Amino acid sequence: MVPLPTPQQLRYLLALAEHMHFGRAAEACAVTQSTLSAGILALERQLDARILDRDAGKRVVFTTLGRELVGRARAAMSALAAVVETADAARAPMAGPLRLGVIPTVGPFLLPRMMPALRAAFPRLRLFLREDTTERLLERLRGGSLDVALLALPCACAGSDTLAVVRDDFVAALPAGHALAALPVVPAAALASERLLLLEDGHCLRDQALDACGFARGEMPGDATDDFAATSLHTLVQMVAGGLGVTLLPRLAVEAGIAEGADIALRELSGAGAWRTLGLAWRPNTPRAAEYRALAPVLARAGAAVARAQEVPGG
Template sequence: MMHLPSPQQLRYLVALAEHGHFGRAAAACAVTQSTLSAGVIALERQFGASLLDRSNSKRVIFTPLGLEVVARARAALAALEAVTETVAASRDPLSGPLRLGVIPTVGPFLLPRLMPALRDALPRLRLWLREDTTERLRAQLLAGRLDLLLLALPCECEGLEVEPVSADPFLLALPPAHRLCAQPGVPAAALTGENMLLLEEGHCLRAQAQEACGLPRSLAAGEEFAATSLHTLVQMVAGGLGLTLLPRLAVEGGVLGGTDVALRPLLGEPGESPSRTLALAWRPRSPRAAEFRALLPVIRAGLEGPAPCPAEEERVPA
């Protein structure tokens, strides 16, 4: 008779792969380091094979077989969680804990409007939030540590089921004395040769701005500054360091912060408004997919509701 590994043993192995350290993996599993180590050794004995290369005592190194077992362990744990989710979803949809991942260029500006709408529409839902880059959130979703993502398209979303929520147009932010302020709307082609300020690599908004607005890669070549947040970008524009693109959601959410930064609509092809797309994403074949889709009208209602900073909203071009 084949002896199957326990879910706890698989959790130990996956945690060790994710943290690369016995102590940190044990802390993540809420057990002692010796307990986790013993669990991994017992698993190896059960399999009759080495999952770890112990020739280097200072680093956690998995054997090729160990890496394959880790991948299958992740899938097995996700399948087990799906069993519980199926029962919970049928018993009381959209209630209890929901682990939501959100990107930094969306969360601070949408959540103040979204949270009241969620509380009113779904009073039994308990929302747990995690803010991070798209790449890291995607990894946490696939690993089963998050249930749902609120992100922006286009992005690297392979392996996820994605449902668009709403378009989020881009606006051009520039110093008030800049020559382009004389135009009621600025064509994307007019940005060639301008000093465009972008977020640093790793933020999906960087590529979204370039793709949605047709900005050539050369615009960002040799740039001396790269910001880690939209607030920093705004301050750089206010200091006369260049121009940037801001999502309308962020402007309505108060990212200008009382600065004298000017805004102009960005003009794309005739009939097009350069934008990104807000979207929800979850694991394929999730038993809670129907629940997640039911959140779409609630989120859209939050977007249509009043912005938290009316003074800033008045400055957004129509």
């Protein structure tokens, strides 16, 4: 009988596929680089197959077969995770560890409201959090290293089950004294002729801001440039305060005080798509799906605190 790969070997393989770097993959697996390299080599020998192109120098390049094996490894790890999830769900629903992924434009602003609510609703739940971009969270979800993710919908979530939870309105952020600041409510279309400041590529809020202002996915406003792309919402706020352009901020972030002390004007936004929907995503057919759905009303109540907050202040 051919010996099967171990879960640890598959973890090494998936970590390498995610990070495309031996050192970072080893760090993610909490092992030394030599241990991870030896594990990949042992897997190649065990399967009698070339997973990596050794002629590519120091770069990590997967062979065609290697890329297929990565997909098979994800499916295998997902199946193994389902075994554990089935036992957990039968033993004590909403108890024990839950690995939750969250995007950076949500985590710092919703978590302070969400964590106390979850502790009160599910006192035996042990929550482990991972903050990352949508693409990477979905990768971890498929690989079994996350149970559920809190994302902005719609997203490229093919292969995952999703559930909308709460609406998060956008707020127009303008330099102090900007002509549009004279309006109590700014039409989203009015921002199309402005220099629209965006998060760098990879953040879902970038595409959502473009959608709200009427641009096709991937299209850039004429006066916008990636030279001004920001790595975080805090950076976007400072760029607006510096007069570099205008941007959209999620209300969650505004109510959490992200613009406090910044010399900018905040205005309500109107128009189709002037909001985003936050939702949960998990692996299909997981035995814990009912538990993940039970998270939704708790998160919705936490998000409702934003809707009950005061109106956006003027600048």
